[in-house]
Amino acid sequence: MGAMGALGRLLLGLQLCALARAAYKVWVPNTDFDAADNWSQNRTPCAGAAVEFPADKMVSVLVRGGHSVSTMLLPLDGELVLASGAGFSAADPSSDPDPDCGPGAPARFLDPDRFSWHDPRLWRSGDAARGLFALDVERVPCRHDDVVFPPDSSFRVGLGPGARALRVGSVWALGQKFTRDEDLAVFLASRAGRLRFHGPGALSVRPEACAAPSGCVCGNAEVQPWVCAALLRPSGGHCPQAACHDALRPEGQCCALCGAIVSLTHGPAFDLAQYRARLLRDFLALPQYQALQVAVSKVPRPPQPREAPGAEADTEIQVVLAEPGPEAGGAGRLARALLADVAEHGEALGILSATFWESGAPVGDGSHRPGSRVGLASGLAAALFLVLLVLPAGALLLHRAGRLRWRRRDETPLGFHNPVFDVAGSVEQPPVPAPKTLAESTSQSCFVNPLFAATQTDTDA
Incomplete structure (x- = not known):
């Protein structure tokens, strides 16, 4: 992963140590170039392949390795973040294709807007234990949770329809911890924030620890319809x-x-x-x-x-x-x-x-x-x-x-x-x-x- 990967692991380790006494949720999917499940053929582009990004989308893409491409169609607004040693080179279209790939359709980057905050499958709990599971509405961040977006990956997350502001304890993103709404609002309005968060939904932070020994209610009852809709989408909305x-x-x-x-x-x-x-x-x-x-x-x-x-x-x-x-x-x-x-x-x-x-x-x-x-x-x-x-x-x-x-x-x-x-x-x-x-x-x-x-x-x- 190079220097960026080592730095990312260090930052994430420091973040998780700081959150050791708090409940936290970690965002799982990414928009990395080198992740096979981000591509239409479920593999990274072969050497000399034509690469296409959705033209009408915004996206930040982390590139970790070196890639040879024949053509590349870029989005109207986006960025390619190159890790140490990463880069692109132009391949001769007339050269022999990779025998493991063969001729075929261009490698298309999947819709980066497909990841929703409300999808329970896209979050990992930091306090999971063997034999325990979380209810569906508690698998997405609750109002007292700290939310972590790993710093060694690129990401893009949809904040939902905007019917209710998403309220959490804090947000870690791009190596920064946001505990005040004013600071978070400035970040979300910046270009870096707009590349990573989208949709009409609002995100709010209130660093209130759950002080009751008997625990606290998650507070996601109002968004349960969106949680269940996202969870059941692959099965056509049916249990x-x-x-x-x-x-x-x-x-x-x-x-x-x-x-x-x-x-x-x-x-x-x-x-x-x-x-x-x-x-x-x-x-x-x-x-x-x-x-x-x-x-x-x-x-x-x-x-x-x-x-x-x-x-x-x-x-x-x-x-x-x-x-x-x-x-x-x-x-x-x-x-x-x-x-x-x-x-x-x-x-x-x-x-x-x-x-x-x-x-x-x-x-x-x-x-x-x-x-x-x-x-x-x-x-x-x-x-x-x-x-x-x-x-x-x-x-x-x-x-x-x-x-x-x-x-x-x-x-x-x-x-x-x-x-x-x-x-x-x-x-x-x-x-x-x-x-x-x-x-x-x-x-x-x-x-x-x-x-x-x-x-x-x-x-x-």
Whole structure:
């Protein structure tokens, strides 16, 4: 990569060290001349080839190597940035073509405006860990994130339709860190800024750290339609078919998935980072759960009819447990283990209550076990209780810490519905009705213990 590559790596290393205590997102695609996926034939131009750039586009292109071309059609506005040792030479059109390429169409540089800020596939998280994944809206920069554009690559990014200003903690670009709107505005209006950022959207920086131990909401709910549109564009705007019945769509996710969702109501003592570390250490490290993918974040929640004392009224912690393939059951077992953990340690963890949903049976297994829901209130109630219910068909023993709420199987909701966003092609789920309390359920003629009967219980998240 030469001196520029070494300098770029050094600058990027210094930037990431400075961001070590902050959440940050790194921009992945580039507009480099030597990147094969920037060309129409998915390879860099062969020796002696004709090279064409889109005439009506603006673009900055970093060139790292030496290239021999017969002709080159340049854009109306743009720049070629030559790294140390890079350059172009003219080839004789009558000379023999490269035998590995042969005669063919000119090498055309792809549309540099094809990269959108809202596309989750184009960002890499700096704090990713094995076993963890991010919800679709959280894969693009959140309002507290620092955004890094690697200094050893050229880039161009579209800022969206302009319906909402993009707000982040800071922006690193061309070796500079922008933490004030005034400085960022001057850069975006400059020629260097216009070559790299385009579109009617506005970019704003507010260096406000997330100081709440329970975490902060990402703040991308308003741009979720654009996030999902960009993510689903290759599939024509439609979500892939889920591999299970009654698939779940978590808050902030574009498409339904198989697995479970655990929702935690918490108080001021809850620490999101410590709870995420607890999941990785005490649960995901176990062999039976290592294949699962887990997302943990604070999300908005609708008003509840009955709030637990001390709970944050407008947010909750969402734990999404995604199954890796058509096999099912691991997410449900982990969700039940998390509810049992809340029952035992909820007060110490700052968790006031927990509820989870589970998707249904895999498609094609010959059965259709509906998804279900279990709610558990924890924290203040630490004693165990026994309830013996004598029914005409027999007796059932329920043994549970805290207060237990359940539904009969035939009344179980068939999944989880995202009230914020609805994508065409996504799996639609009916709203989840409020669970009945023990007193409200005494008129039922038959009960199933939702904690120990895996085939009839509610799903994990």
